[in-house]
Amino acid sequence: MRNILCLLLCLFALTAVAQKQKNLALTPPMGWNSWNKFACDVDEKLIRETADAMVASGMRDAGYQYIVIDDCWHGERDSLGFIHPDPKRFPSGMKALADYVHAKGLKFGIYSDAGWKTCGGRPGSRGREFQDAQTYASWGVDYLKYDWCNTEGLKAEGAYMTMRDALAASGRPIVLSICEWGDNQPWEWAQDVGHLWRTTGDIYNCWDCVYDHGTWKSWGVMQILDKQDGLRKYAGPGHWNDPDMMEVGNGMRTNEDRAHFAMWSMLAAPLIAGNDLRNMSRETREILTNKEVIAINQDSLGIQGFKYSDQDSLEVWFKPLANGDWAMCVLNRKSTPQQLSFDWSKHAVTDTIFNRQLETSQTRYKLRDVWAKKASGTTAKTLKAEVPAHDVLMLRLSSSKPAKKAAKS
Numbered sequence: 001m002r003n004i005l006c007l008l009l010c011l012f013a014l015t016a017v018a019q020k021q022k023n024l025a026l027t028p029p030m031g032w033n034s035w036n037k038f039a040c041d042v043d044e045k046l047i048r049e050t051a052d053a054m055v056a057s058g059m060r061d062a063g064y065q066y067i068v069i070d071d072c073w074h075g076e077r078d079s080l081g082f083i084h085p086d087p088k089r090f091p092s093g094m095k096a097l098a099d100y101v102h103a104k105g106l107k108f109g110i111y112s113d114a115g116w117k118t119c120g121g122r123p124g125s126r127g128r129e130f131q132d133a134q135t136y137a138s139w140g141v142d143y144l145k146y147d148w149c150n151t152e153g154l155k156a157e158g159a160y161m162t163m164r165d166a167l168a169a170s171g172r173p174i175v176l177s178i179c180e181w182g183d184n185q186p187w188e189w190a191q192d193v194g195h196l197w198r199t200t201g202d203i204y205n206c207w208d209c210v211y212d213h214g215t216w217k218s219w220g221v222m223q224i225l226d227k228q229d230g231l232r233k234y235a236g237p238g239h240w241n242d243p244d245m246m247e248v249g250n251g252m253r254t255n256e257d258r259a260h261f262a263m264w265s266m267l268a269a270p271l272i273a274g275n276d277l278r279n280m281s282r283e284t285r286e287i288l289t290n291k292e293v294i295a296i297n298q299d300s301l302g303i304q305g306f307k308y309s310d311q312d313s314l315e316v317w318f319k320p321l322a323n324g325d326w327a328m329c330v331l332n333r334k335s336t337p338q339q340l341s342f343d344w345s346k347h348a349v350t351d352t353i354f355n356r357q358l359e360t361s362q363t364r365y366k367l368r369d370v371w372a373k374k375a376s377g378t379t380a381k382t383l384k385a386e387v388p389a390h391d392v393l394m395l396r397l398s399s400s401k402p403a404k405k406a407a408k409s
C-alpha cells in the first residue's frame with residue numbers, strides 16, 4: 001500500500017515537473033531586452049536606470065513588464081558549480097537588482113544558453129540546468145531567454161524540455177523564451193515547452209537589408225517579416241512566434257519604426273523593446289506607448305494576423321480580434337508613397353485557419369485610424385488613402401449596426 005502511494009506521488013511530481021508553467025503569457029510578453037542596443041555592455045546601473053525609464057516614459061503603464069538582461073552578465077561558477085554575476089558589473093548581485101526591478105512594479109529577466117558557453121562566450125547551462133534554474137528562482141527571475149550557441153551534439157527539443165522541467169522544479173513561475181533561431185522548427189514542438197520561440201536569426205537595425213557576419217547573417221525588418229510566412233497557425237495564448245526583439249528607436253526613420261511596431265503588433269509578436277529607454281525621442285516613445293496599437297497586439301483572442309493581398313509592394317494585412325473586431329494594416333514597402341483604394345464590397349476576407357470572416361456585406365464596421373487616433377469612416381465606402389513610403393495605415397474595425405435592415409416578417 002505504501003509503495004503504491006509512493007509511486008502515485010512520484011508520478012504526480014513528475015507530471016507536475018513536465019508541465020510547462022501555464023498561463024504565464026496568455027498575451028504576447030512585453031518588455032525590454034539589453035542586447036540590440038547594448039550587446040555585452042551591461043551593468044546594474046543600466047538595468048536600474050532602464051527600469052526607472054520604463055516607468056517614467058509611461059511604458060509600464062502601457063503594458064511593458066519584463067526587464068531582461070541578455071548575454072554577458074555572467075561571472076564565474078564557484079567550486080560547487082553555482083553561477084555568479086560579473087562582480088565588477090553587478091557588484092550588488094542579482095537578487096538586489098531583481099528586488100529593485102520588482103519594487104518598480106516590473107518583472108526581471110535573464111539570459112542563458114543550452115550549450116556549454118553562451119554566444120558571448122560566458123558559461124552556459126549545459127549539465128547545470130536544474131542548478132541554474134534554482135539559482136535564478138532564488139534571485140527572483142521571472143523570465144529566461146535561453147539561447148542555442150555551442151550546443152554540438154544536443155537535440156533542441158530535448159534541451160529545451162530539460163530547461164522547462166528545471167524551471168518548473170524551481171517552483172517559481174518563469175517565462176521560457178526559446179532562442180534557437182527557428183533552426184529546428186520550434187513551432188512544431190515548442191507549444192508545451194516554452195512560451196515564445198524565435199522564428200529567425202537575429203534582427204538587424206534596417207528596413208530592408210541583410211547583414212553578413214561571415215558565418216551567419218542577420219536580417220532587416222522586412223526580411224524577418226517575410227520569414228513568418230506559414231507560421232501563424234502555431235501561435236496562440238501561451239505560445240507565440242517570436243520574430244525577435246524590436247529595433248524601434250535604434251536609428252531607422254520614424255515611419256519605418258512605426259511600420260515595424262505596427263507589423264509586430266499584427267503578428268501578435270512579443271513586444272520587446274531593444275532601444276535605450278533613458279534617451280528616447282518623443283517619436284520613439286509615442287510609437288512604443290501607442291495603446292491602441294498595443295491593444296491589437298495584446299488582443300485576448302491571440303490570433304496572429306495574416307497577409308491578405310500584395311500589389312506592387314502595397315500589402316494588406318488583417319488580424320481577427322475579440323468581440324468581432326478586426327485590425328487592418330496596409331504596409332507600403334516601397335520608397336515612394338502609394339495610393340490605396342479598397343472597396344469592401346469586392347473583398348471577402350476570410351481567415352481559414354481560425355475560421356473567421358469579415359462580413360462587410362452583413363455588418364457595417366466603423367474604422368478607426370489607430371496612429372492618427374481618429375475615426376475614419378465605415379466599410380460602407382471604399383477606403384482611399386495615401387500610404388507614405390515605408391509606412392503603414394493601421395485601422396481598427398468595430399462592428400456597428402447591420403448594413404441592411406432585416407426584412408419585415
Ligand code: GLA
Binds near residue numbers: 070
Ligand atoms: C544570439 C541571440 C541574440 C543575442 C545574442 C547574445 O545571437 O540570437 O538575440 O541573445 O546571441 O550573444
